[in-house]
Amino acid sequence: MPFAPKAEREPGENVLFRQWPAADGRLRNCRLRNLPQASRWPVVEALNRHFLMQEGILNSMERSLRLLSVLGIAVCLSGQAFASQASPERQAEVARRGTQVMPFALSQTTHIFERTPDGGVQKVVLKDGADPAQLRLIRQHLQDIGDQFAKGDFSGPETIHGHDMPGLEALRQARPGEMSVKYADIQNGAQLQFIASRPELIHALHAWIGAQLGDHGKDAVEGHSAHHHSMH
Structure with a gap:
């Protein structure tokens, strides 16, 4: 399911405080200051899509790195098994x-x-x-x-x-x-x-x-x- 970001107004400020999940499992903080109410939510949703896309890219990169690691081990084992002249x-x-x-x-x-x-x-x-x-x-x-x-x-x-x-x-x-x-x-x-x-x-x-x-x-x-x- 899509992540439901947290949104709240910080006391005394015209600020919208938002949190998005980062690829490392932590929450990413973002403050949107002095935006008109009508403009605030479209910007928030755009940022939400941006962060989710980033997370997908990072997860894909992590999977690729894991695959390369496995392939590296296989190459090392092959080097042992298939000796050179x-x-x-x-x-x-x-x-x-x-x-x-x-x-x-x-x-x-x-x-x-x-x-x-x-x-x-x-x-x-x-x-x-x-x-x-x-x-x-x-x-x-x-x-x-x-x-x-x-x-x-x-x-x-x-x-x-x-x-x-x-x-x-x-x-x-x-x-x-x-x-x-x-x-x-x-x-x-x-x-x-x-x-x-x-x-x-x-x-x-x-x-x-x-x-x-x-x-x-x-x-x-x-x-x-x-x-x-x-x-x-």
Whole structure:
């Protein structure tokens, strides 16, 4: 309902005293001095409309500022989840550490990571697709680490990317049944599909994938640009 302003005459003065609500919840005071009676109320009503319009504008601005604040938080979270490319020195160090964990040749493979609404997908495929020995190593490795991940053991990625790898600690803390890891053979490689039941774990997986993409550089790509089918 429209605000009903207070109007009264102050003693001893030809003054009309009015109050309007301000955007901060306080009453705004206004005194109209020495106006003829016939002119007073039209001016009051005009001022009333003016203040109400101001209040609407201020409320709209407040809502906009709140929205911008929420968007700012989202951008910050996105910045954590979707990491930028690591330096060439960092990528070289990650590649060196990778030889301690991954039995296949990193230079002959491509890592494909995809963020999904309920988690993510990790794939490793041969670049040329013509090396049966490398293919066996890829599939055996992903089966092994898939079993480890399902048990909360992320020591492999920690060795390669460091103990402070984004998302790693939250993934370690996942309780039984909160995250599943499914292995599948795909053409020229293998994949792991991660499905999490809690938003916090989904965000941790996205951050973990972002770190993988940043650290592996040219040897890793976003999954939406490539399509591989499970082999049955």
